[in-house]
Amino acid sequence: MAEEDGVRRRDFINIAAVSAAGVAGVGVVVPLVSQMSASADVLAASSTEVDISAIQPGQAIKAVFRKQPVFVRNLTPEEIKEANKVDVSSLRDPETLAERTKEGKENWLITMGVCTHLGCVPLGAGEGENKGEFGGYFCPCHGSSYDTAARIRKGPAPKNLEVPEYEFTSDTVVKIG
Amino acid sequence: MSFPWANEYKPSHPFMKWMDEKLPLPRLVYNSVGGGYPVPRNLNYFWNFGFLALICLTIQIVTGIVMAMHYAANTAVAFDTIEHTVRDVNWGWLFRYAHANGASAFFVVIYIHIFRGFYYGSYKAPREMVWLLGVVIFLLMMATAFMGYVLPWGQMSFWGAKVITGLFGAIPLVGEPLQQWLLGGFAPDNAALNRFFSLHYLLPFVIVGVVVLHIWALHIPGSSNPTGVEVKTESDTVPFYPYYIAKDGWAVGAFAFLFAAAVFFFPNSLGHPDNYIPANPMSTPAHIVPEWYFWPFYAILRAFTQDFFFIPAKLMGVLAMFGAILVWFFLPWLDKSPVRSGSYRPTYKKFFWFGLIPAMAVLFYCGGAPAAEPYVMFSQIAALYYFAHFLIILPIVSAIEKPLPLPYSITEAVLGKDDGAELAPTA
Amino acid sequence: MARILSILVGLFFTVALLWSFGLGFYTWTTEPAAATAEHEFHLHPKNVHFASDGPFGKFDNQQLQRGFQVYKEVCSACHSLSHVAFRDLEQLGYSEAEVKAIAAGFTVPGTDPNTGESAMVPGSPTDYFPKPFANDIAARAANNNAVPPDLSLMTKARHNGPAYVYSLLTGYRDQPAELLKHFPEAKTPPGLHYNPYFANLNLAMAPPLSGDGQVEYGDGTKSTVDQMAKDVAAFLIWTAEPTLEKRKQTGWAVLGFLLFATILGYMSYRNIWSDKKH
Known part of the structure; x- marks a missing residue:
């Protein structure tokens, strides 16, 4: 009996x-x-x-946020109307324009300039660029088309262009992130 | 493997059986560092340092890969990228300090490992190849460490690179073009920094390769032991697993404790403050020294202050510095003693403890001291002994000294008696 | 044969060393090295204690803030702090808004958003401390031909760095008469300043901390020269290694664990070997 206890203690x-060595190994993995x-x-x-003071209705600029482009777009009333006309339930990623903008500033559409398909930069923010058949953005890599609320309408992208966290620190300055 | 009583690998799980037929990697591991490798039962703690060296190499490769992820080998930004790593990268300070102190730890371990070999005659037949490969590893380590020290592009990095490549300039005729070729320019700059980075990343993997050969060559005759008497029977050995895994395992713990104490509480004490000053090709620091592990050889380099016949002092120093390591390659043939272990060689033992060790201590000390008297004179005497020890004393003493009687076997040395001894013919 | 060759090679090196040693010894006995003023009068840094010293050391944030104030109001006129960003100051206990205000108080090189030309713009927290001079030539021209070194790593870039900074700042004095008597050629040249804690005794920097009350501390601490020197040295310990506290704290956890694991390993080793004499 005593013998057996001794054996068990040794095994323990x-x-x-060995467990301590394992813990050390895990500890090293963390850093x-x-x-x-x-x-x-x-x-x-x-x-x-x-x-954003210099952006006229109908214009957009590309800013840099986290080393990626952000599109800041001043929508025209027609573009807003166009966006609101769409039946939200028919969308692949149902969202209204109001949900994608700040209250009272519905004309300011601020989205990441990163196609949700595989990360290319869609066209449409620059002057004269192809805005695609829905008048928003068009990704030339695999042909995703976004509408005037930057929602995905056609092509392989699964989601609308992402709206980053942002706030208006004044009427002319937006702080993104 | 080499001993008939070695345990055979017997896979029990069907998958391991299948694996053993297709790719017997588990069998290789079992026979190398597992139950299939019989090891002398009487190894003392000096025999742990080979395993510790392997741990050090692993630490250096892992932390080094991390450092390389955040480093840029360009003179304009190299210094800043290291500071960025330390300040802004998550745990970056830990990797930087572990890598810098890891180099020191590696050399501490390797020096003990080498001097264990000197004392116990580990270089002697039948382990000459193990020894030769070991010296190759040491040379590769020195090259790797030197180039690694250049990468942070501090003052010591720059001037170290300049001085060490300057050594090659001492070689007659080809010296100067050789130096320019090494640096890719007239002084260390982007070209040198980039190739040093490339080689600093490459050489550790070359070291891994030579380490594999080193261990392979060791497994042919099997490990040596403190008596120097070769293994005779099964009772002389124990299987590597679990016996020496347990012993190496706790030694790794003790080593890790000391290493962590250095990394977390004295991370800069082995470094030089000047390397926290960005490289400035226009101004040499007042007192340039290499890292501590090069000090003995740096002291030998500086000990030659006079032209010797028609050989310039600078060339003499370079020859001696390289010669001091190259001489190790010849040890197996310079030592003629029939006995391996210093414990049974009374005269050699005295020269080892009262000659070689103090001489190395003096060389270590003087290599880090300024190039002024009396340090130069001390290093001259120590260097003189160093060369005399290996090239004159060892060949003569090993030929004439009368060794003490050896135990019949390892078993007898450990247990006081060996039943096999009575059956064996008296030597 | 091998041995004869070896002995010959051995003799070659040993005789060459004897030759070097002999001539060196002769020179050493006949021409003792001349004493220099640096050798005789250079002083090691004073003994000074900082809160961050020792294995349990922690930064004293109040002191670091005072030290930062000294840097900002005195040192930053000539010395850069290029590895430190304004955002790092949050570690000294400043709030995000305070850091923003501090950053905005500095102008850093940037770009005019309208013309694209380089311009000096107010700093933001992500900017690094600006350099007071455009380049080394400008720094040299403005500072009596000496470049004021960057201070980010100063306490790591000198032996016993924190004490060195403190001693240097408080060590200015007149040249001792004895020095001038023995080494008349070592008289401090015009434009330089005598300081025994500086390696070659004379430095281009005029005493930066000239008198008590030079900086007005917000926390009521009396700003003596000694206090300011100590505070700015403490601040430079932080700039040289902002992760010092974390390093020591992690160190204790790691050492504690390793001690435990090593003891377990040792016990396990004794266990496994208990049936084998060795």
């Missing part, structure tokens, strides 16, 4: 020692994995302020 210590995520300077640079 060996198992404990190894975490060092690859965004560093402090990258995170700190993840908000951006855009001056």
